[in-house]
Amino acid sequence: MFLRIDRLQAELPPPRRKDPNQAAALQELLGGKYGEMSTLGNYMFQSFNFRSKAKLRPFYSLVANITAEELGHVELVCNGVAMVANGPDSEADDSGDGGDLSQAPFADMANIRSAASFLSHAGGAVPVDSNSMSWNKDMVTTTGNIVTDLLHNFHLEVGARLHKLRVYETVTDPCAREVCGYLLVRGQVHAHAYALAIKNITGVAIENMLPVPNIPADRIPECQKYLNEGSHRRLYRFSPDDYTEMKGIWGNGEMALPGDPPGELEVVDGPPEGGKIHDLTGMPSAFTPDYAPEEMYEVATKLWKASR
Ligand code: MN3
Secondary structure, three states, rough: OOOOOOOOOOOOOOOOOOOHHHHHHHHHHHHHOOOOOHHHHHHHHHHHHHHOOOOOHHHHHHHHHHHHHHHHHHHHHHHHHHHHOOOOOOOOOOOOOOOOOOHHOHHHHHOOOOOOOOOOOOOOOOOOOOOOOOHHHHHHOOOHHHHHHHHHHEEEHHHHHHHHHHHHHOOOOOOHHHHHHHHHHHHHHHHHHHHHHHHHHHHHHHHHHHHOOOOOOHHHHHHHHHHHOOHHHHHHHHHOHHHHHHHHOOOOOOOOOOOOOOEEOOEEEEOOOOOOOOOOOOEEEHHOOOOOHHHHHOOOHHHHHHOO
């Protein structure tokens, strides 16, 4: 089962302005071939289908725990997409009737790359890529053969790094860039972790080929603070008591990759501190959360008071 915490895994700065096309670029990191839906889907189904779990605890524990982190990555990218698509939170404009609808208040939305992202989803994120192509189960590999699955996961994380670097090169918004910077560091941890798992089983030290692409993370300014705090050496444990066995793979005297700040790999007991989830201000003229929502707000306030 999964626990849920009402925070994001990283603190996202507010977007500079509403920019649906940059949000569409960011969608590649959600529903693209190597996006977070793919990493989540692969590790989640592999962990559900894992054979001989009792005898292979460290490997099962690693895949199962990274699954939980990936669910949080899906959440992080979705928040980033919606924030950039909608612009900074506003205190003022989520009540009332939103003005005269006959004046085409959203005329500019007819010309964005993914008009459906506004017309169907009000600037929210959905599991599609940057061209609005649906993510689907063909992105999931779960063979039941542990070496094949781990090799696939290693490839997936390397592909994801390539993805993130290219998306990073296309966006200028600070919120979109922060999403890329955080996920670049975490994706490298996962590539490294799957490499160590493969090495333990096969003796092949494929971590020596990292990083792929061959650019150190410290060349990306948005990665710097995560490297400084040691995120590249940490696997967080997303459970009160479980998945401790992965310490045999991530730890056990293994060190950070040569191009990164040095230090020993460690499992942190608990999630990262993370950051707040933005309010994502409603737009009554787009009927989110509704046209003239005051009564709904009043009901919610009463219910909230009753819950105290
Ligand atoms: Mn990820």
